[in-house]
Amino acid sequence: MRLAGKTAVVVGAGQTPGETVGNGRAISLLFAREGAKVFCVDRDLARAEETAAMIAKEGGEASAFAANIAKAADCEALVAAAKDRLGRIDILVNNVGIGGGGDGPAHRLTEEAFDRILAVNLKGMWLTIKAALPTLREQGAGAIVNISSLASIAGGNQVAYEVSKAGVNRLTTSVAQANAAKGVRCNAVAMGLMDTPMAVAGIAEASGQDPEAVRQARNARVPLGGKMGTAWDTAYAALFLASDEARFITGTVLFVDGGMSSRIG
Numbered sequence: 308m309r310l311a312g313k314t315a316v317v318v319g320a321g322q323t324p325g326e327t328v329g330n331g332r333a334i335s336l337l338f339a340r341e342g343a344k345v346f347c348v349d350r351d352l353a354r355a356e357e358t359a360a361m362i363a364k365e366g367g368e369a370s371a372f373a374a375n376i377a378k379a380a381d382c383e384a385l386v387a388a389a390k391d392r393l394g395r396i397d398i399l400v401n402n403v404g405i406g407g408g409g410d411g412p413a414h415r416l417t418e419e420a421f422d423r424i425l426a427v428n429l430k431g432m433w434l435t436i437k438a439a440l441p442t443l444r445e446q447g448a449g450a451i452v453n454i455s456s457l458a459s460i461a462g463g464n465q466v467a468y469e470v471s472k473a474g475v476n477r478l479t480t481s482v483a484q485a486n487a488a489k490g491v492r493c494n495a496v497a498m499g500l501m502d503t504p505m506a507v508a509g510i511a512e513a514s515g516q517d518p519e520a521v522r523q524a525r526n527a528r529v530p531l532g533g534k535m536g537t538a539w540d541t542a543y544a545a546l547f548l549a550s551d552e553a554r555f556i557t558g559t560v561l562f563v564d565g566g567m568s569s570r571i572g
Contacts, residue, residue, distance in 0.1 A: 309550045311342035314393040318376060318385070318435055319402030319454075320347035321354025325504020330454060331402040332358045333538035334545050339367030341546060343398065346389045347371045350403075376403055376431035382438040395446060398549045399439050401432045402454045406468040407513055413466050421467045428471035429478065436482055436493075444489040450549045453479050454541065455497040457564045461571055472497075476560050483558030492557040494548040499564025500525045502535040531565035 315338045322329025328336075331349070339345045339362040347362075347369055349355035355371035362369035372388050374381040389396055405427050409420030432453060443449030458465060459472035475495060482493040500506070502522060511518040526534045544563045547553055562568045 308342040309546060309552065310338055310398070313343045313397040314346070314389075314395055315343040315398035315400065315549065316346045316348060316385070316389045316393075316396055316439070317400045317402060318348045318374070319400075319404070320345070320358045320371075321349035321351050322358075323504040323509065325508045327502055327504055327507070328538045329503045329505060330498070330501070330538045330541045331400075332361070333542040334400055334402060335359075335369065336362060336365070337539070337542040337546055338398070338400075338549070339369055340365065341550075344393055345369040346385075346393055348374050348385050348389075350375050376435050377426050379434050379438070382431075382434040385435075386438040386442060390442060396439060396442050397449060399435070399443070399449070399451045400454070400545055400549070401435055401451070403431060404428050404454065404456070404472075406465060407509065410465045410467045412464055416466045424467040425471050425474075428468070429474040432475060433478055436478070440482075440486065440491070443491045444486060446490075448490045449492070450553070451479075451482065451491065451493040452545045452548045453493070453495040454545070455479070455495040455560060457497055457499045457562065457567055459497055459560075460568065479560060480558045487557055492548075492553070494553070494556060494558070495560045496541055496544045496548065497560050497562045497564070497568070498536070498541050499562070499567045500529055500535045501537060501541065503538050528567070529565040530567060530570070534565075536563060536565055 319331040347355040352373035359369040359371040374385040409417035456472040479495040
């Protein structure tokens with residue numbers, strides 16, 4: 308019960324259909340198991356409702372809400388709805404992220420893909436944070452957890468995605484500095500290779516490969532045990548950063564990557 312009595316807004320609480328659990332759903336389920344009332348937000352309401360139903364089935368408290376975070380009005384609406392249903396907002400998790408669809412190295416990346424990915428991954432996260440900050444600052448407390456990626460410091464084949472996640476890291480540290488005096492913390496979890504539906508099934512579909520072949524190739528790249536992490540690894544990192552155990556931690560980007568970032572430099 309590390310989040311007993313707390314409320315949490317998880318943006319991106321649904322997930323891409325698949326045989327494994329996605330980050331947003333794992334975070335929502337774990338937070339509820341740890342005592343939080345969870346407000347599940349997703350562009351696809353049915354996916355958010357499915358996550359909320361899973362929480363309710365386990366005896367937790369959750370509700371669902373549809374929002375497109377690329378739209379400022381939707382971000383304002385989700386914050387207003389969360390306050391109305393929860394009474395206050397203790398935790399905000401920003402988990403929405405997209406890629407593909409024209410992304411690539413600089414000489415192949417399309418302008419449309421660059422604009423679309425940056426609008427969702429970076430601008431959308433800022434819009435959500437901006438909408439929530441007045442409430443958090445007025446309360447004099449709050450924890451924001453942004454989901455970043457190892458791609459923020461590594462890679463070379465997904466310029467738009469990499470730049471968007473690098474921006475998320477800097478957004479995180481900037482928000483932390485600007486709101487520390489108000490008691491609002493902001494940290495990020497930078498994931499490495501994870502066995503999630505969006506990653507494995509998405510890559511397999513885009514490349515025409517067998518999902519198990521994609522899984523094994525990704526496993527082979529991970530130093531720690533030769534196996535990818537799962538959404539639960541992301542969720543437990545987010546849980547720590549959102550909890551009072553991390554009350555003296557802000558402006559941190561926590562790499563959860565099986566040691567992959569230690570190879571950089």
